[in-house]
Amino acid sequence: MSSRELGASLGLTDAQIRKDLALFGSLGQSGRGYQIVDVLKRLRQMMGRDQVWPIVVVGIGNIGRAITSYGPFKREGFDIVGVFDIDSKVVGTKSAGRTVRAMSDLRATIVEHDVRLGVMTVPKESAQGVADELIAAGIVGILNFAPKRVSAPRGVSIVSVDFTVSLEQLAFQVWWTGHTENGVDGGAFES
Amino acid sequence: MSSRELGASLGLTDAQIRKDLALFGSLGQSGRGYQIVDVLKRLRQMMGRDQVWPIVVVGIGNIGRAITSYGPFKREGFDIVGVFDIDSKVVGTKSAGRTVRAMSDLRATIVEHDVRLGVMTVPKESAQGVADELIAAGIVGILNFAPKRVSAPRGVSIVSVDFTVSLEQLAFQVWWTGHTENGVDGGAFES
DNA sequence: CCATGTGAATGGATTCACAGCT
DNA sequence: AGCTGTGAATCCATTCACATGG
Numbered sequence A, B: 001m002s003s004r005e006l007g008a009s010l011g012l013t014d015a016q017i018r019k020d021l022a023l024f025g026s027l028g029q030s031g032r033g034y035q036i037v038d039v040l041k042r043l044r045q046m047m048g049r050d051q052v053w054p055i056v057v058v059g060i061g062n063i064g065r066a067i068t069s070y071g072p073f074k075r076e077g078f079d080i081v082g083v084f085d086i087d088s089k090v091v092g093t094k095s096a097g098r099t100v101r102a103m104s105d106l107r108a109t110i111v112e113h114d115v116r117l118g119v120m121t122v123p124k125e126s127a128q129g130v131a132d133e134l135i136a137a138g139i140v141g142i143l144n145f146a147p148k149r150v151s152a153p154r155g156v157s158i159v160s161v162d163f164t165v166s167l168e169q170l171a172f173q174v175w176w177t178g179h180t181e182n183g184v185d186g187g188a189f190e191s
Numbered sequence C: 001c002c003a004t005g006t007g008a009a010t011g012g013a014t015t016c017a018c019a020g021c022t
Numbered sequence D: 001a002g003c004t005g006t007g008a009a010t011c012c013a014t015t016c017a018c019a020t021g022g
Helices: A005-008 A015-024 A037-046 A063-069 A104-115 A125-138 A165-181 B003-009 B013-022 B035-044 B062-068 B103-113 B124-136 B161-180
Strands: A053-058 A078-085 A098-102 A117-121 A141-144 A157-160 B052-059 B077-084 B098-102 B116-121 B143-144 B157-158
Touching: A015 B052, A037 A125, A053 A063, A053 B161, A063 A078, A063 B062, A063 B077, A063 B124, A078 A104, A078 B161, A098 A104, A098 B103, A104 A125, A104 B161, A117 A125, A117 B116, A141 B161, A157 B161, A165 B077, A165 B143, A165 B157, B003 B013, B052 B062, B052 B103, B052 B124, B062 B077, B077 B103, B103 B124, B116 B124
Parallel strands: A053 A078, A053 A117, A078 A098, A117 A141, A141 A157, B052 B077, B052 B116, B077 B098, B116 B143, B143 B157
Antiparallel strands: none
């Protein structure tokens, strides 16, 4: 596939594609374009995406259940090795086939599976406390769904998902489109 | 508050803050800084965020329920005026105090409340179909939670939330941090 | 001939630095 | 003095354009 084709399907110019890919070495063949399967493999290797990441999910409310039953994670190399909740009424029940365990089991699971990533779907009141527990147990990356900033020591990454921000982004695009008759350039991920 | 303080708390330079705010007019006072409450009010007005957006939610599974019970939407000016599902077993039940309605009621609700935004939390198989229904009923912005690209005609905005992307972002940050001993600059939304 | 990889040119955004206001 | 708003300088990403390789 040529950089032109690749770019067209991603909404980028051919030069952009070449410049970016060239950063990772000479992945194409002059006159022939890119062997995309090989390129993907190379990129995945070089960006640490050729491994399976074990993850834990803490907080089995609506979002927690949605996460545990979310198929695409597996295919993208994420393996849920434990789901946890504080609430003793929830502990012992099943979520997407997995038994919910008590927080007291957290550390053992993390150590056993060498887990580095945790998904946190808890109420905002518990967010910082649970984050601290995760970090104390050895987690170095947290995907946070609570609408609350969580602080963590250097060396621990936090990525937050805030539905409100996404909805605001959408409202702005709609407003702007109606306001100017010009669409918003959503970039590569517009749809 | 001065541009320096504002910048520090957002991870930006003072010059950046001043340049950006100046785009919207002279919102600060020389020698005194910015009156943030006023500035926020001005910005909200100028960016169409001083109105309440009625929204509908389609698909009352785990994510749909999470959305309907998500408090911050209300505070940020989004008002859920209807929740819908295809499944007749779900129709008539309650989600966060709201009765789930049949898809046949969708258009009437949208017209009645002049709804322009829809949140779509349906399986990926139904995503395009439901999107088409929403658009046909007059929706011009869709927040899509299905792990599937949805196409829409010009003039309709789509914002997709893909948990996998967020988790990949996190995994990359963690990997990069461990790989280089340098943290990743997460920008303004790092935590 | 076709398409990459890459220096050079371009353009837009960030930073500098300071006149002017409080 | 403290701080804004803004031209000028600087930086950096994108685009251009072409020498080189298949």
